[in-house]
Amino acid sequence: MTPPSTVPADPHSGPEGPTALLPRDYAAAARERLDGPVWDYIAGGSGDEVSLRGDRAAYDRYRLRPRVLVDVSHCELSTTLLGRPVAFPVGIAPMAYHRLVHPEGETATVRAAGEVGALTIASTFASKTLEETARAATGPLWLQLYVLRRREITESLVRRAEAAGYRALVITVDTPRMARRERDLRNGFSLPSHIRPVNLDADHTAGLHRGRSGSSTLAEHSARHHDAAFTWEDLAWLRSLTDLPLVLKGVLTAQDALRAADLGVEGLVVSTHGGRQLDGAVAALDALPEVVAAVEGRCEVLVDGGVRRGTDVLKALALGARAVLVGRPVLWGLAVDGAAGVEQVLSTLQDELAEAMALTGRPRLDTIDRELLNGPSGFANHSITHDRDMA
């Protein structure tokens, strides 16, 4: 069949017109471009990758129940995260070493996020310093912290984050040790010599560049430096260090969520670390409702892992998330087209969310609720009420 000579305007096509890539195309193009072990480091998960697949599959088990005849001529996506405005409820998850995929690394990523008004969370293991990243940022910026054995390093990162203008600290709590990531072990994955965890001192750089088959230098590094003895009691120490809001990343149960809220933590990220830590963990989306219920609005709850479409964002919001984070798609965009690629990935998600809101009759974020979903175990038992005030 011959294609039509005029193609209707495609809201996903971006500034470059119809040739601009969609997130899935970016994945394919990034895979072609990156060395196999780098691709595997990014794409892979731990163990049998059950959690990696499970995070994604959880989204597909929900179906949407659209409402019709609602005025959706304007859909409002803007919101706040810990009191700061963002253009839409999608942020960039913390990920180590962006320079593995693009020479500009984190500074390109954060510039792109600023262009579209999205949150960025920079990783402790960034390949640009946290100060360089902050200088390139025009949108909200949080810093992710791993608690290291040498507590003075964690403390100095907190001070540097405060001085550089970071607005929150995200403490990753699902990595007392790094899980076995078998792709990396098989590949003998190590960092190329020009890439280092530049936020840390030489002691933390040693050994990262000498790979050998059957081991991952990142896993060995984590075994040496991560503090596996860090507990709730120690969290109080972190709390006492700073007035910056604290967010715990990697919480999957109501019990831990409650404990965090009781300690005055301001935010939670429900996460399996993108299927890279405990393999066989409950899917993040499936853990979300119990966490939301447990904190009763005392914390802002975010979720990540497997978010690839605007409809995924909508489903997470319907289950009570304030926002979602995306990881790998950002690195695909960065690998293929630098800041422009990241911007395209984010704005596609933004456009798709707006479309999903319009097509489900939910023009504002506060109209997105559980009624929007059919649960995984069949049709939800929704009570039928009059909702004249929905629009």
Ligand SMILES: Cc1cc2nc3c(=O)[nH]c(=O)nc-3n(C[C@H](O)[C@H](O)[C@H](O)COP(=O)(O)O)c2cc1C
């Ligand atoms: C290459 C890579 C590096 C990551 N590095 C970190 C990190 O340094 N700190 C952290 O808390 N999470 C890290 N994560 C996990 C992400 O923050 C996030 O939880 C996960 O990628 C979300 O899933 P998604 O990639 O399916 O969107 C990393 C993930 C990837 C893919």
